[in-house]
Amino acid sequence: MSATATDTVRAEKPQGVPGGGRPSGPRGPGPNAFTSGQLPRFVELYTLGVALLLSGAVFALIGFSIAGCLVTAALIYLVGIGVLSTVVENRRKATDRVVRSLVMIAFLLAMIPLVSTLATVVDHGWASMTWQFITGTGGSVFDPATLKVTVVQGALQAIVGTLIITGIAALISIPIGILTAIYLVEYAQPSQWMPRTVTFLVDVMTGIPSIVAGLFAFALATLIVGPKAFSGFSAAIALSVLMIPIVVRSTEEMLKLVSMDLREASFALGVTKFATIVKVVLPTAIAGIVTGVMLAISRVIGETAPIFIAASFTDNFNANPFGGAMQTLPVMVYTGYKFPSSDIAVSYQSAWGAALLLVLLVVVLNLIARIVARIFSPKGLR
Amino acid sequence: MTDNTTARPPLTSNAARSGDSDRGPGALKPGAGTSRASARPGDAVFRWLSTGSAASIMVILAGVALFLIIKALPAIGANWSTNPDLSGGTTAGNASFWQYVAPLIWGTLWSSLIALVLGAPVAIGIALFISHYAPRRLANVLGYLVDLLAAVPSVVFGLWGIFVIRPFIIPFQDWLNEFFGWIPLFAGPVSRTGSTLLAGGIVLAVMILPIITSISREIFLQTPRLHEEAALALGATKWEMIRLAVFPYARSGIVSATLLGLGRALGETMAIALIISPSLIFSVKLITDSANSQTIAANIALNFPESNPLQRDALIATGLALFVISLAVNMVARLVVRRSSGAPRRSRKDRA
Numbered sequence: 231m232s233a234t235a236t237d238t239v240r241a242e243k244p245q246g247v248p249g250g251g252r253p254s255g256p257r258g259p260g261p262n263a264f265t266s267g268q269l270p271r272f273v274e275l276y277t278l279g280v281a282l283l284l285s286g287a288v289f290a291l292i293g294f295s296i297a298g299c300l301v302t303a304a305l306i307y308l309v310g311i312g313v314l315s316t317v318v319e320n321r322r323k324a325t326d327r328v329v330r331s332l333v334m335i336a337f338l339l340a341m342i343p344l345v346s347t348l349a350t351v352v353d354h355g356w357a358s359m360t361w362q363f364i365t366g367t368g369g370s371v372f373d374p375a376t377l378k379v380t381v382v383q384g385a386l387q388a389i390v391g392t393l394i395i396t397g398i399a400a401l402i403s404i405p406i407g408i409l410t411a412i413y414l415v416e417y418a419q420p421s422q423w424m425p426r427t428v429t430f431l432v433d434v435m436t437g438i439p440s441i442v443a444g445l446f447a448f449a450l451a452t453l454i455v456g457p458k459a460f461s462g463f464s465a466a467i468a469l470s471v472l473m474i475p476i477v478v479r480s481t482e483e484m485l486k487l488v489s490m491d492l493r494e495a496s497f498a499l500g501v502t503k504f505a506t507i508v509k510v511v512l513p514t515a516i517a518g519i520v521t522g523v524m525l526a527i528s529r530v531i532g533e534t535a536p537i538f539i540a541a542s543f544t545d546n547f548n549a550n551p552f553g554g555a556m557q558t559l560p561v562m563v564y565t566g567y568k569f570p571s572s573d574i575a576v577s578y579q580s581a582w583g584a585a586l587l588l589v590l591l592v593v594v595l596n597l598i599a600r601i602v603a604r605i606f607s608p609k610g611l612r
Numbered sequence: 613m614t615d616n617t618t619a620r621p622p623l624t625s626n627a628a629r630s631g632d633s634d635r636g637p638g639a640l641k642p643g644a645g646t647s648r649a650s651a652r653p654g655d656a657v658f659r660w661l662s663t664g665s666a667a668s669i670m671v672i673l674a675g676v677a678l679f680l681i682i683k684a685l686p687a688i689g690a691n692w693s694t695n696p697d698l699s700g701g702t703t704a705g706n707a708s709f710w711q712y713v714a715p716l717i718w719g720t721l722w723s724s725l726i727a728l729v730l731g732a733p734v735a736i737g738i739a740l741f742i743s744h745y746a747p748r749r750l751a752n753v754l755g756y757l758v759d760l761l762a763a764v765p766s767v768v769f770g771l772w773g774i775f776v777i778r779p780f781i782i783p784f785q786d787w788l789n790e791f792f793g794w795i796p797l798f799a800g801p802v803s804r805t806g807s808t809l810l811a812g813g814i815v816l817a818v819m820i821l822p823i824i825t826s827i828s829r830e831i832f833l834q835t836p837r838l839h840e841e842a843a844l845a846l847g848a849t850k851w852e853m854i855r856l857a858v859f860p861y862a863r864s865g866i867v868s869a870t871l872l873g874l875g876r877a878l879g880e881t882m883a884i885a886l887i888i889s890p891s892l893i894f895s896v897k898l899i900t901d902s903a904n905s906q907t908i909a910a911n912i913a914l915n916f917p918e919s920n921p922l923q924r925d926a927l928i929a930t931g932l933a934l935f936v937i938s939l940a941v942n943m944v945a946r947l948v949v950r951r952s953s954g955a956p957r958r959s960r961k962d963r964a
Binding site: 332334335343346347410413416434440450452474502504507508525528532564567569588593 | 655659661664665667669676683733740741746757758760763765767769771772774783821825849872885909913914917924934941
């Protein structure tokens with residue numbers, strides 16, 4: 231390591247010498263002190279192009295497959311740039327270039343599922359996006375005249391169920407979450423046992439598997455109501471268990487960003503703590519808090535397992551959160567595929583439709599969160 | 613510093629606003645005694661409310677543990693071979709609860725481990741790319757793109773796994789089995805449907821990418837600038853700088869990010885429930901139809917609807933086991949974070 235380091239230093243030494251009279255253009259006689267021992271600027275692009283061509287040629291011979299072609303191209307590229315750089319430059323720079331490429335490949339790898347998922351959902355779900363699907367209740371329809379069961383596509387029961395369950399969950403978790411964060415940031419002394427315990431428990435709650443939250447809500451409901459205790463409200467409780475820690479965390483971060491000077495200025499004017507929090511601290515942090523809440527909602531709105539356990543699934547329209555099973559979009563996706571009705575194709579189709587609706591909901595919520603953050607944040611805070 | 617200066621305008625605007633309102637001036641007058649007296653009940657109520665919410669967190673968590681235990685006990689204590697509710701259906705053939713839950717625990721750990729092995733290196737690579745390689749201006753957008761992965765509902769990933777990943781990996785599985793079939797992991801018979809643990813593991817890996825990436829990115833960005841510049845000034849290449857300055861600083865952060873990713877993978881239901889065709893066995897095989905270990909979460913999701921009450925209690929008991937496992941993993945992760953983000957890091961920052 232040290233030997234090679236000094237080598238580089240020696241090799242680069244001429245750079246420090248003012249190039250008096252030394253020809254500097256690449257076309258001048260003799261090697262150019264500035265670029266010798268270096269690869270040209272866009273060598274990575276060239277190598278990539280060559281690698282793509284090579285692997286394309288190979289796969290044209292043995293039968294084409296995009297994935298195989300890209301993987302081979304990436305391998306050829308990695309080896310190529312490594313060897314090239316080792317020969318022309320040195321081992322250290324070669325490692326550097328290879329790592330740079332690896333890191334970029336990692337990022338591109340992560341983009342594949344994102345793009346592919348969204349494309350697949352839109353592709354499959356688009357066909358179900360009819361007015362009838364959004365405004366109609368789906369399920370099996372028995373026709374006594376022909377004795378045939380036809381399966382109708384419709385997601386109204388699931389849309390309503392999702393909105394009701396998520397809404398109740400939000401109503402429960404937002405006040406608890408924000409007030410807890412206010413307690414932790416504004417009232418608690420770091421030395422007390424309670425804030426430390428609560429912080430720790432919020433951490434623990436963040437790690438509760440979603441299905442365990444569902445089991446908890448189900449256990450709670452069965453102990454109160456009896457064995458057939460499926461209801462939208464109990465699903466909402468399960469979601470609140472998942473949502474509260476997210477709200478606490480994000481609100482806490484935002485409240486901590488509010489500078490101490492603001493609070494002290496307010497106290498100095500004789501304003502009480504309550505008024506300071508409500509009139510000074512919260513308005514300053516409100517954009518961040520709203521963003522956090524929206525992101526928390528978009529996180530729990532796609533939860534499947536807890537709702538599936540606590541509210542079960544149904545094709546009937548049910549808008550009463552205390553009255554039996556309730557359908558939601560994510561559960562509709564899951565059951566449509568895993569427990570299909572007699573007409574499997576239609577079940578799959580409505581599963582895709584529900585998936586698309588769900589993705590749209592999540593995207594809209596995320597966009598709203600970003601816009602709120604952009605518009606309402608105090609200038610320069612983010 | 614910047615926070616102070618930039619956060620100031622809201623105060624002035626706020627003070628001005630409250631000064632304009634009719635209640636405001638009273639609160640700001642020198643005779644504040646009266647206003648303080650009138651505000652006191654609100655103050656106390658608010659303080660009580662927020663403390664109460666904080667306390668409710670403890671109650672909720674205690675409730676989660678308590679209710680799960682209450683419901684789980686009958687199933688754990690029952691005699692599984694003679695009890696008519698448990699000797700049939702999905703719980704048939706087990707002598708006790710422990711015999712039922714052991715392969716499930718193994719499956720949970722095993723599938724999460726696969727996801728971690730596949731996902732964590734990529735996630736750390738992405739974090740490195742965003743924090744140190746990508747152009748400054750793009751970094752935020754790229755970070756947002758990765759966060760978008762976290763926003764996609766897990767059930768949608770499950771569907772994607774069924775329709776895209778499963779057919780996609782079939783040739784790859786054949787290739788693995790042909791050349792590496794002597795390793796038990798890739799032993800046959802190779803699945804023809806693609807409903808394998810490998811497919812589930814890939815989808816799980818995608819799901820845990822965002823959490824590992826976002827935490828490690830934060831920590832990479834916290835590396836003291838002077839450490840990095842010192843390394844570069846000594847002639848280190850970018851990778852050497854990262855190895856010498858960034859990684860040592862971020863090591864514990866990476867460990868805890870990975871553990872949190874593991875915690876996420878342990879509880880993930882839909883990817884496994886939708887994709888793999890499970891059996892309740894101990895198996896390390898990745899690419900077969902008949903020997904995929906089942907996970908706790910997926911087992912609950914699959915069997916819950918058609919179970920009788922006692923079987924549901926048994927499922928709740930397995931859920932309790934999952935709760936304990938992920939609790940342990942998360943606690944270790946937090947401990948690692950706390951130990952590293954405590955005194956040493958702060959002092960390092962001060963020195964920088």
